[in-house]
Amino acid sequence: xxxxxxxxxxxxxxxxxxxxxxxxxxxxxxxxxxxxxxxxxxxxxxxxxxxxxxxxxxxxxxxxxxxxxxxxxxxxxxxxxxxxxxxxxxxxxxxxxxxxxxxxxxxxxxxxxxxxxxxxxxxxxxxxxxxxxxxxxxxxxxxxxxxxxxxxxxxxxxxxxxxxxxxxxxxxxxxxxxxxxxxxxxxxxxxxxxxxxxxxxxxxxxxxxxxxxxxxxxxxxxxxxxxxxxxxxxxxxxxxxxxxxxxxxxxxxxxxxxxxxxxxxxxxxxxxxxxxxxxxxxxxxxxxxxxxxxxxxxxxxxxxxxxxxxxxxxxxxxxxxxxxxxxxxxxxxxxxxxxxxxxxxxxxxxxxxxxxxxxxxxxxxxxxxxxxxxxxxxxxxxxxxxxxxxxxxxxxxxxxxxxxxxxxxxxxxxxxxxxxxxxxxxxxxxxxxxxxxxxxxxxxxxxxxxxxxxxxxxxxxxxxxxxxxxxxxxxxxxxxxxxxxxxxxxxxxxxxxxxxxxxxxxxxxxxxxxxxxxxxxxxxxxxxxxxxxxxxxxxxxxxxxxxxxxxxxxxxxxxxxxxxxxxxxxxxxxxxxxxxxxxxxxxxxxxxxxxxxxxxxxxxxxxxxxxxxxxxxxxxxxxxxxxxxxxxxxxxxxxxxxxxxxxxxxxxxxxxxxxxxxxxxxxxxxxxxxxxxxxxxxxxxxxxxxxxxxxxxxxxxxxxxxxxxxxxxxxxxxxxxxxxxxxxxxxxxxxxxxxxxxxxxxxxxxxxxxxxxxxxxxxxxxxxxxxxxxxxxxxxxxxxxxxxxxxxxxx
Amino acid sequence: xxxxxxxxxxxxxxxxxxxxxxxxxxxxxxxxxxxxxxxxxxxxxxxxxxxxxxxxxxxxxxxxxxxxxxxxxxxxxxxxxxxxxxxxxxxxxxxxxxxxxxxxxxxxxxxxxxxxxxxxxxxxxxxxxxxxxxxxxxxxxxxxxxxxxxxxxxxxxxxx
Numbered sequence: 001x002x003x004x005x006x007x008x009x010x011x012x013x014x015x016x017x018x019x020x021x022x023x024x025x026x027x028x029x030x031x032x033x034x035x036x037x038x039x040x041x042x043x044x045x046x047x048x049x050x051x052x053x054x055x056x057x058x059x060x061x062x063x064x065x066x067x068x069x070x071x072x073x074x075x076x077x078x079x080x081x082x083x084x085x086x087x088x089x090x091x092x093x094x095x096x097x098x099x100x101x102x103x104x105x106x107x108x109x110x111x112x113x114x115x116x117x118x119x120x121x122x123x124x125x126x127x128x129x130x131x132x133x134x135x136x137x138x139x140x141x142x143x144x145x146x147x148x149x150x151x152x153x154x155x156x157x158x159x160x161x162x163x164x165x166x167x168x169x170x171x172x173x174x175x176x177x178x179x180x181x182x183x184x185x186x187x188x189x190x191x192x193x194x195x196x197x198x199x200x201x202x203x204x205x206x207x208x209x210x211x212x213x214x215x216x217x218x219x220x221x222x223x224x225x226x227x228x229x230x231x232x233x234x235x236x237x238x239x240x241x242x243x244x245x246x247x248x249x250x251x252x253x254x255x256x257x258x259x260x261x262x263x264x265x266x267x268x269x270x271x272x273x274x275x276x277x278x279x280x281x282x283x284x285x286x287x288x289x290x291x292x293x294x295x296x297x298x299x300x301x302x303x304x305x306x307x308x309x310x311x312x313x314x315x316x317x318x319x320x321x322x323x324x325x326x327x328x329x330x331x332x333x334x335x336x337x338x339x340x341x342x343x344x345x346x347x348x349x350x351x352x353x354x355x356x357x358x359x360x361x362x363x364x365x366x367x368x369x370x371x372x373x374x375x376x377x378x379x380x381x382x383x384x385x386x387x388x389x390x391x392x393x394x395x396x397x398x399x400x401x402x403x404x405x406x407x408x409x410x411x412x413x414x415x416x417x418x419x420x421x422x423x424x425x426x427x428x429x430x431x432x433x434x435x436x437x438x439x440x441x442x443x444x445x446x447x448x449x450x451x452x453x454x455x456x457x458x459x460x461x462x463x464x465x466x467x468x469x470x471x472x473x474x475x476x477x478x479x480x481x482x483x484x485x486x487x488x489x490x491x492x493x494x495x496x497x498x499x500x501x502x503x504x505x506x507x508x509x510x511x512x513x514x515x516x517x518x519x520x521x522x523x524x525x526x527x528x529x530x531x532x533x534x535x536x537x538x539x540x541x542x543x544x545x546x547x548x549x550x551x552x553x554x555x556x557x558x559x560x561x562x563x564x565x566x567x568x569x570x571x572x573x574x575x576x577x578x579x580x581x582x583x584x585x586x587x588x589x590x591x592x593x594x595x596x597x598x599x600x601x602x603x604x605x606x607x608x609x610x611x612x613x614x615x616x617x618x619x620x621x622x623x624x625x626x627x628x629x630x631x632x633x634x635x636x637x638x639x640x641x642x643x644x645x646x647x648x649x650x651x652x653x654x655x656x657x658x659x660x661x662x663x664x665x666x667x668x669x670x671x672x673x674x675x676x677x678x679x680x681x682x683x684x685x686x687x688x689x690x691x692x693x694x695x696x697x698x699x700x701x702x703x704x705x706x707x708x709x710x711x712x713x714x715x716x717x718x719x720x721x722x723x724x725x726x727x728x729x730x731x732x733x734x735x736x737x738x739x740x741x742x743x744x745x746x747x748x749x750x751x752x753x754x755x756x757x758x759x760x761x762x763x764x765x766x767x768x769x770x771x772x773x774x775x776x777x778x779x780x781x782x783x784x785x786x787x788x789x790x791x792x793x794x795x
Numbered sequence: 796x797x798x799x800x801x802x803x804x805x806x807x808x809x810x811x812x813x814x815x816x817x818x819x820x821x822x823x824x825x826x827x828x829x830x831x832x833x834x835x836x837x838x839x840x841x842x843x844x845x846x847x848x849x850x851x852x853x854x855x856x857x858x859x860x861x862x863x864x865x866x867x868x869x870x871x872x873x874x875x876x877x878x879x880x881x882x883x884x885x886x887x888x889x890x891x892x893x894x895x896x897x898x899x900x901x902x903x904x905x906x907x908x909x910x911x912x913x914x915x916x917x918x919x920x921x922x923x924x925x926x927x928x929x930x931x932x933x934x935x936x937x938x939x940x941x942x943x944x945x946x947x948x949x950x951x952x953x954x955x
Contacts, residue, residue: 023890026898027905028882029833029873036832210837210845210899210933260835260899261933293838504897504934677893681939685896688936711842711931719924719937 013513013523014739017677021509021528022258022502034214034230034257035290042216042286043072043111045279046118047272048125049299050096050105053704054147054368055129057098062108064124070117073283074125076108080278084156084244086269089175089335090166091150094271094278100129101149101333102368103705104299106271111279111287134368136703138307138330141173141365142794149173149333149366159246173366175331178342180360180633182350182418188322188357192313194397196390201770201789202306202382204699205692206297207375208716211260213300214290215273217280224251225277230259232266232503233541234533236477240269241277256531262503263689264374265300267543268336272299297709301373302699303381304338304364305330309791310386312355314394318408322357325349325386328793329364331371338372339364341379344470346633348383351417352468353391353409358418368704374543376686377750380469381693385771388465388754392761402445402464402758403436411468411643413732420627420634423641425742427669427730431466431645434728439647439665445762452765459652460662461763464645465754471671471742472639472734473624474544481623482551483537486515486558488566488616490608492586492601494521496558497529499539500551505745506678507547511555513674514738518559520583521600537619545743548674549640550624552738557620565616566600569607573598625736640734640742643669646687648723648755652763657779659760661691661723664752668727671734671742683727683748690752692717698772802866806831807875815862821855822846824862825872833873833902837931844930847903848872854910856929873902876909885909885947892943896934904930908944918948 025031062074077083077095086092096105108125112118135141135149154167189195216228225245231237234254242249259266272289280287291299311324331339342362350358395405411417413426436442444462451459473480485497496515502508508528516523530536539551563583570588571578574597582591588603589596607614624639649663664687673679696715700707708714733740753771760778761767768781769788780786799814806829815824822839825831825848834857837845841856848857849871876882885905888894895901904927911926923944924937932940 017893019890019893020895022898023893023895024886026895026901027886027889028877029831029902029905030877031898032832033835033899035836036826208931208933210843210897210931211835212837259897260837261897263933293840506896677939681893681896681935684936684938685934686936689933710840711838712840716931716933718928718931719941720921720928722924722937725936725938 013516015673015676018509018513018523018675019677020506021512031258033211033260034216034228035211037216037228037257038288039216039218039286042288043113043283044115044118045109045111045276045287045289046115046122047106047275048108048122049103050100050107051103052100052129052131053103054132054134055100056132057096057100057107058128058130060108061126065110065121068117068121068124070113071110071121072285073111073279074108074121075278075282079282082157082159082246083274083278085154085166086240086244086271086274087334087336088268088339091154092271092334094274102370104370106275109275109279111283134703136368138328138365138367139793141367144794146173149368170366174363175335175366176339176364178346178362180346180350181358183357185322185324185357185359189313191315192321193316194394195311195313196393196397197309197311198389198769199789199791200308200310200386202308202385203771204302204305204370204701205697206300206302206699207261207263207265208714209261209263209265212291212293212296213272215276216286216288217276218286219280219284224253226253226255228255228257229273230266231256232262232501232543234501235499235538236541237269238533244274244277254533256501259503262542263376264378264543267374267541268301270300293711294709297714298706301336301338302370303375304341304372304379306382307789307791308382308386310390312390312394314398316398318398318400318405320353320355320409323349323355325360326791327362329362330369331364331366332369333366334371336371337374344379345383347419347421348380348387348468350419351411351421352387352466354411356418369701370706376689377746380467380746380750381753384465384467384750385754385757388751389757389767392758401442403432403442406466407432420636421641422636424736425640425671425732425734426643427732428466428643430730431643431667431669434667434730435464435645435647435665438726438728439649439663441647444649448762457653457655459654459763460649461652461759461761462647462649463755463758463760463762464647465751465758466643466645467747467750469642469747469750470544470638471642471744472549472736473546473626474638475624475626475628477540479623480540480550480626481621482539482554483621484554484558484619485537486562486618488562488604490601490605492521492525492599492604494519494526495529496526496555497536498551498555499537500530500547501542502530503542505547505682506675507551509678510548510674511551514552514555515559517739518556518563521586545642545745545747548741549737549743550622552741554620554622556738557622558618561618561620562616565618566603570597570603573603639736640671642742642744642747644747644751646751646755648752648759650756650759650763652760652778654764654782657775657782659695659756659773659778661695661756663724663726665726666728666748667730668744668747669730669732669742670744671737672731672740673729674739674741679744680727682744684725686748687725687752688717688722690749691723693749694753694756694771695773698774800863802863804865804867805869807871807878817863819862820858821848821860821862821865822857825857831872831874835899835902837899844907845900845903847906847930849906849910852913854907873905876905881909881912884950888943888947892946893939894935894943900930900932904932904940908947911944912948912951918945918952920945923948
């Protein structure tokens with residue numbers, strides 16, 4: 001399935017509505033996700049989760065489970081004394097040794113002939129626990145005398161007997177801190193004419209990938225590990241698993257089947273993956289481990305919940321003066337990427353609008369709650385929620401129109417922010433103008449506000465919010481690059497071998513388009529290989545909205561090298577200078593006249609069959625020109641930045657608290673549209689995900705226990721609930737971007753909740769400081785029965 | 796393990812006999828016994844629609860149906876739909892309109908879309924939205940799914 005292209009007419013695929021290359025296969029039910037793959041001789045594995053929240057493990061008796069027919073292995077921590085801590089802070093053992101810190105904690109695992117037998121065996125394992133006091137919130141974790149969750153060091157002894165301390169004790173339950181400052185907030189506050197301060201609570205939500213987590217682990221005869229995995233970071237995983245086994249990373253091969261959704265949930269290593277590997281090593285059989293939906297809710301990461309205090313000010317003319325931010329992150333029982341979300345949050349605080357003075361203090365603290373990972377937008381939804389509420393409140397305080405207030409403080413191209421970000425391209429003001437114009441924001445904002453007390457119980461409101469996000473990678477690891485291998489065969493068919501993974505976002509189609517653009521070939525001439533670390537070159541993974549930008553530039557680089565090679569061969573063959581030749585519609589032509597010399601395929605065949613045979617096969621590695629931030633978190637961390645403004649129009653039924661989204665008007669600076677169909681789909685999906693965050697989704701956690709681990713009780717937005725969506729693209733043609741494009745994956749989800757909060761205020765005159773806006777929460781707030789979040793955090 | 800039951804049914808146009816445990820779901824039978832993996836497990840409690848199949852022309856969540864209850868019935872899965880002309884038209888429409896992202900919910904939604912076409916109901920987007928309210932999609936935001944269904948619906952009406 002590909003789009004034919006007549007390049008003789010100067011056609012291009014860039015900006016067109018190009019269907020996803022994998023869509024026909026997926027829509028036929030033929031795509032084999034990890035769930036659909038079964039290897040000969042494979043065993044099925046299940047994990048025994050603790051079920052208790054916080055306890056000492058007194059004893060584990062697996063004898064009855066081991067005796068069950070069909071069971072091949074039962075393992076506990078005692079069976080893998082060489083297991084190594086995993087995750088961002090190396091504070092997490094896959095199988096727990098002496099202590100449980102969360103109900104999802106992995107105690108034992110079974111490999112059996114079928115999932116049913118494995119499940120039955122779990123029920124035969126007897127564990128005796130000695131309960132410990134529960135730390136149920138981040139505030140409680142900081143109280144003097146609070147039980148310590150990781151008060152001991154965590155050491156690891158390698159197979160060759162080397163002892164290594166991987167995690168230092170935390171004597172105050174603080175897992176991670178980030179502190180950032182620019183300017184002098186005391187001075188900024190002193191010159192303010194209006195100051196507001198509020199506390200916000202950003203709740204737990206989770207990814208809800210339609211394809212639950214799963215893995216198949218297998219050892220080859222030479223003890224190399226082969227893993228079929230849904231990971232978004234295959235190359236980082238290679239290293240993690242090699243460390244876990246004490247083997248060379250070159251002996252780990254990761255194959256990624258098509259993935260049933262990622263959204264950041266598959267950015268870290270989780271206990272189920274090492275557990276499958278342990279079982280494969282012990283049984284010497286392939287081990288398939290796939291979660292149930294309940295496990296997916298319980299034992300996969302969440303978005304980072306945050307308690308946030310924001311104080312900000314402005315002058316009478318609308319100039320922002322300062323911001324002071326304190327955040328407290330509920331880290332949960334172990335440290336995953338959620339703890340590092342302040343890294344992105346501070347970017348929004350310091351640089352979404354021009355603000356000279358800004359101070360940010362934060363702690364992520366251990367509790368007995370679920371642990372948080374990365375999730376589309378990575379902290380930015382939380383930060384934007386607070387900042388954009390204050391933009392409305394400050395505008396109100398000085399009697400300025402919220403749009404004009406934003407316009408006054410909006411960033412422009414060329415700006416270098418105090419945090420060191422350089423906005424080479426910046427369509428922020430265009431986003432503000434376009435979204436406001438297309439939604440009729442200013443008129444409606446005034447009109448709805450005038451109707452607060454008109455007696456009609458059903459109110460309407462409009463709310464605006466904007467966002468800034470990295471859009472040219474994010475230099476967090478030593479490299480933020482991506483490699484491409486490009487092979488053109490004797491029929492001019494291109495195999496594009498890229499390090500970047502496809503997780504549903506459509507990257508393989510965009511990469512193929514970029515290559516077609518360079519080589520003047522139709523899309524049907526390109527196959528993308530992106531799923532096997534033994535074949536694909538290095539990439540740092542699918543995150544930070546980086547794939548189109550980084551992998552795109554890498555693919556273009558490889559294609560240009562191939563083009564040069566082909567033109568050089570043609571130049572020699574036809575005795576014409578290279579600069580008079582061009583590729584067009586599968587042919588080599590003379591640039592000025594358009595005269596065709598030869599088909600590309602025929603030329604390549606002549607190379608293969610010549611006495612000095614040669615292949616057209618090129619490689620290219622693209623490393624973005626971004627910087628690592630310094631110890632003060634200053635530096636230009638991305639090669640480009642994306643902007644967006646969204647206006648949400650809502651209807652609030654004040655009798656029931658039901659908030660309906662009527663219309664979302666989004667204006668997105670995407671650099672340049674590469675695939676109009678794909679980018680629309682990304683933005684629509686992101687908006688509806690943001691709608692869920694704002695209105696329906698709530699992972700209810702009580703004393704460490706997830707109370708609603710099912711789609712029956714955790715409400716995703718369904719088709720009849722979606723708003724009308726109006727999207728405009730602001731094309732800033734970013735100089736570094738592939739064909740001018742910038743990353744867009746996370747952007748659409750970021751401002752929805754903030755805009756909805758502003759819209760509810762515009763409709764009712766009541767501001768909500770805690771998510772989600774469920775009917776009950778909204779009703780209580782409208783009736784002034786809601787307890788707003790308070791900051792009672794120990795210093 | 797529970798007792799097994801011998802059942803016979805017509806599956807994607809082919810007479811099929813299988814012996815299943817009394818407690819096995821139709822979804823498990825399709826995926827684990829008959830290697831028809833196009834039908835997806837995503838929740839196991841009838842809330843997401845990823846496992847939608849057609850039984851005697853009516854869509855059901857196969858995770859909630861006992862395999863034993865398939866006895867004597869006429870079943871169609873995504874594999875059967877994909878092999879038909881209406882399935883081909885739906886697949887083309889879903890592809891052309893960008894309705895597929897990760898694709899995990901797609902087979903279930905295609906089965907539901909097919910059922911809508913069979914019923915010759917309204918092709919209005921507002922009505923089509925309601926027909927898939929039992930199908931969860933985490934990627935697309937549903938917009939392009941509705942576009943695809945509307946296009947296929949109008950085309951089917953014009954063809955009829």
